[in-house]
Amino acid sequence: MLDLVWLIPTLPLAGFLVLVLGGRVLGEPRAGWLATLCCGGSFLITALVFFGLVDRGAADRHFEQTLWTWLPSGSLHVEFGFLVDPLSITMALFITGIGTLIHLYSIGYMHGDPKFSKFFLYLNLFAASMLLLVLGNNMLLTFLGWEGVGACSYFLISFWFSKEANASAGKKAFVTNRIGDWGFMIAMFLTFQATGTLQYGGEHGILEQAHTLAPVTATAIAALLFVGACGKSAQLPLYVWLPDAMAGPTPVSALIHAATMVTSGIYLMTRVNPLLAQGYDWLPNTIAWVGVATAFLAATIAVAQNDIKKILAYSTVSQLGYMFLAIGSGAYVAAVFHMVTHAFFKALLFLGSGSVIHGMHEEQDIRRMGGLRKYMPITAVTFIIGWLAIAGIPPFAGFWSKDDILLAALNKNPALWAFGFVTALLTAFYMSRQVFLVFFGEERFRDAGADLPADEAHAQAHDEAQAEAHDGAQDGAHDGAGALAHAHGVEPHESGWHMTVPLVVLAALAVLGGGLNLPFTDSSKLLERWLEPVLESAGRSTETHFSVDGSVQTGLAIGTALLCALAISLAWTIYLRRKGADAEKIELDLFAHAWHYDEGITAFAGGPGRAGFEGVAALDRNVVDGAVNGVGSLVRWTSSKLRLAQTGYVRSYALGIVVGAIVLLGLFLGKAA
Amino acid sequence: MSAAPSLLAAIRVTEIWYLGLGAMLFTIGAVGVLVRRNPLVMFMCIELMLNAVNLTFVTFARSLDDVGGQVVVFFVLVVAAAEVVVGLGILVALLRRRPGATADDVAELKG
Numbered sequence: 212m213l214d215l216v217w218l219i220p221t222l223p224l225a226g227f228l229v230l231v232l233g234g235r236v237l238g239e240p241r242a243g244w245l246a247t248l249c250c251g252g253s254f255l256i257t258a259l260v261f262f263g264l265v266d267r268g269a270a271d272r273h274f275e276q277t278l279w280t281w282l283p284s285g286s287l288h289v290e291f292g293f294l295v296d297p298l299s300i301t302m303a304l305f306i307t308g309i310g311t312l313i314h315l316y317s318i319g320y321m322h323g324d325p326k327f328s329k330f331f332l333y334l335n336l337f338a339a340s341m342l343l344l345v346l347g348n349n350m351l352l353t354f355l356g357w358e359g360v361g362a363c364s365y366f367l368i369s370f371w372f373s374k375e376a377n378a379s380a381g382k383k384a385f386v387t388n389r390i391g392d393w394g395f396m397i398a399m400f401l402t403f404q405a406t407g408t409l410q411y412g413g414e415h416g417i418l419e420q421a422h423t424l425a426p427v428t429a430t431a432i433a434a435l436l437f438v439g440a441c442g443k444s445a446q447l448p449l450y451v452w453l454p455d456a457m458a459g460p461t462p463v464s465a466l467i468h469a470a471t472m473v474t475s476g477i478y479l480m481t482r483v484n485p486l487l488a489q490g491y492d493w494l495p496n497t498i499a500w501v502g503v504a505t506a507f508l509a510a511t512i513a514v515a516q517n518d519i520k521k522i523l524a525y526s527t528v529s530q531l532g533y534m535f536l537a538i539g540s541g542a543y544v545a546a547v548f549h550m551v552t553h554a555f556f557k558a559l560l561f562l563g564s565g566s567v568i569h570g571m572h573e574e575q576d577i578r579r580m581g582g583l584r585k586y587m588p589i590t591a592v593t594f595i596i597g598w599l600a601i602a603g604i605p606p607f608a609g610f611w612s613k614d615d616i617l618l619a620a621l622n623k624n625p626a627l628w629a630f631g632f633v634t635a636l637l638t639a640f641y642m643s644r645q646v647f648l649v650f651f652g653e654e655r656f657r658d659a660g661a662d663l664p665a666d667e668a669h670a671q672a673h674d675e676a677q678a679e680a681h682d683g684a685q686d687g688a689h690d691g692a693g694a695l696a697h698a699h700g701v702e703p704h705e706s707g708w709h710m711t712v713p714l715v716v717l718a719a720l721a722v723l724g725g726g727l728n729l730p731f732t733d734s735s736k737l738l739e740r741w742l743e744p745v746l747e748s749a750g751r752s753t754e755t756h757f758s759v760d761g762s763v764q765t766g767l768a769i770g771t772a773l774l775c776a777l778a779i780s781l782a783w784t785i786y787l788r789r790k791g792a793d794a795e796k797i798e799l800d801l802f803a804h805a806w807h808y809d810e811g812i813t814a815f816a817g818g819p820g821r822a823g824f825e826g827v828a829a830l831d832r833n834v835v836d837g838a839v840n841g842v843g844s845l846v847r848w849t850s851s852k853l854r855l856a857q858t859g860y861v862r863s864y865a866l867g868i869v870v871g872a873i874v875l876l877g878l879f880l881g882k883a884a
Numbered sequence: 885m886s887a888a889p890s891l892l893a894a895i896r897v898t899e900i901w902y903l904g905l906g907a908m909l910f911t912i913g914a915v916g917v918l919v920r921r922n923p924l925v926m927f928m929c930i931e932l933m934l935n936a937v938n939l940t941f942v943t944f945a946r947s948l949d950d951v952g953g954q955v956v957v958f959f960v961l962v963v964a965a966a967e968v969v970v971g972l973g974i975l976v977a978l979l980r981r982r983p984g985a986t987a988d989d990v991a992e993l994k995g
């Protein structure tokens with residue numbers, strides 16, 4: 212059954228090709244169904260391959276399939292092949308599984324869009340690239356998928372490109388990711404230089420050779436890969452593109468910018484764990500600190516956002532920070548565990564927010580919602596499950612995975628734990644704020660916008676601009692309702708079954724996801740035992756194993772959960788009962804402006820950065836071009852003098868010949884004498 | 885009248901006479917090219933130089949008993965004939981357009 216692995220990325224690719232050729236002919240909704248079927252088929256095959264892998268013994272769970280030799284170029288020999296092991300198949304399972312659900316959801320969400328088939332074409336191409344990324348058996352193939360998902364992300368962020376903001380958000384994502392990709396490429400060159408191969412597995416693969424590398428080489432490769440991961444997985448200092456990426460359609464935010472693509476950095480770091488183990492200690496420390504700093508920063512920003520999707524975007528950045536904290540702490544299992552559970556509940560939350568936006572006729576500002584649970588019960592219930600999961604309330608999925616990470620952080624460094632712990636409380640707080648403002652309390656959507664403070668006018672105008680871009684994409688009936696929404700408020704409605712079914716499935720996963728790795732006994736740590744073969748180098752495990760006293764572990768878990776519950780009740784007091792602290796005292800301007808990070812970059816790039824680049828341009832103009840042009844003008848000047856000798860008088864040429872002949876004659880005679 | 889034939893008979897015409905004649909003809913031709921302006925005369929001077937060289941070739945071929953020199957002369961003649969065709973063609977074209985033109989006037993063609 213393992214032989215079927217080539218079909219996993221091929222099916223979405225085939226769907227992409229069919230849609231390229233005949234997407235318009237198929238039209239709505241058949242194009243969407245085709246794409247969904249391709250992704251679903253891919254999921255079934257992944258499941259088959261998964262069971263094939265389970266059938267094998269733990270030590271034997273490594274299968275490679277080579278389709279053809281891709282680059283036979285001297286000593287650089289790159290195969291086009293797939294690597295099936297517990298890590299890659301875990302990734303493939305949730306990519307195709309969640310991908311299928313989101314394809315289905317999109318059929319409802321993109322209803323009436325003039326570019327309906329094009330959307331699914333991109334989605335299928337994305338699925339194929341993402342599967343190539345995780346299943347590729349060498350770094351170059353991973354890089355191909357890496358760039359493929361980057362391109363799809365760009366296409367889909369600026370899907371409604373007629374709006375300036377969407378187009379520039381796409382460009383921002385693309386350009387920011389180039390910085391990360393630079394790191395990935397240099398890492399590849401270094402790896403080939405050091406090991407002579409780009410293959411992960413096998414006897415002479417990178418992973419087997421890792422423990423023979425010099426620590427400095429291993430550190431350099433891993434650090435450069437981490438630069439790549441920072442770009443793709445939106446970590447400091449390269450996280451800026453992800454919040455803007457919310458300009459894309461909501462299913463895209465759920466699939467690409469929450470569940471799958473942004474986790475490829477985690478996948479990459481987990482894949483090369485022997486390199487991290489071989490390198491110096493400062494690198495894991497750096498990764499852990501970058502992760503926890505990103506988690507904390509993004510969580511504070513999320514507290515003060517008013518766009519329903521922006522909150523989730525910063526939350527995603529924050530949760531990705533948790534995963535990097537786990538990687539840096541040597542807890543790869545916890546990182547992968549949180550990646551999977553996060554994929555469940557964050558995809559759920561995004562799809563839920565999409566359902567809200569849809570039902571509210573393209574309204575995204577949570578200050579103009581409230582009390583929606585009466586109007587969209589399924590969305591509300593599923594969203595609440597997602598909220599409890601991310602807030603770390605047992606027994607939902609997020610509680611277990613976040614607890615694993617915090618425990619590993621505590622083992623690594625109590626300071627890391629402290630930041631992670633505060634972030635967990637912030638997470639519970641801002642998610643509660645969102646849920647309370649959207650689904651509970653008074654209904655504020657009927658008097659839309661009238662009571663907003665004047666200083667928010669700009670932000671509101673921006674939101675409306677986005678909403679209008681959205682409107683343009685919907686069918687005529689929605690268009691009218693959308694326009695009405697801004698004038699007199701709206702009547703929200705529940706979404707169709709295409710959209711609610713994925714919500715229900717994901718909600719079930721968000722409840723049960725924690726079962727993957729329950730910390731009670733060794734036999735209940737399913738994911739840990741499953742990933743064990745991947746996390747070793749030269750026979751030793753690269754996972755940091757530590758023992759904590761059972762009572763400490765339980766105490767910490769219960770304490771965290773209790774304090775998270777306290778944070779939720781705090782949000783309830785502030786945002787529902789309108790008592791206690793004033794909301795404006797918490798939603799600091801500093802947070803609303805994302806710590807002025809974006810403005811800082813703009814100011815830097817516009818001021819000293821621009822001056823610097825203009826200096827470089829001047830250097831290029833004057834010195835580099837000057838040297839080239841100088842040679843040219845020297846030749847011109849010399850020849851302008853030399854051409855004076857060319858008079859055009861035959862006699863002067865003849866005289867020259869005679870003089871030359873006499874001189875030669877004189878020379879010869881002088882020699883002879 | 886008997887003295888004169890004997891006088892002439894006493895003169896042995898050796899190679900140096902031919903070489904001297906060749907040198908003289910060459911000098912006349914070279915000076916002619918340098919000092920004259922009439923293109924036709926300059927042209928004839930060039931022919932004079934060519935034939936002076938031919939004479940020298942033949943002389944050496946004879947004295948060194950090497951037929952190669954004579955072969956070269958044939959080549960020179962052939963090339964000279966071709967050159968005459970081209971040169972006279974240019975000359976006719978030039979003089980037809982500007983009767984009485986000198987070689988210096990051709991300098992106007994200079995870019």
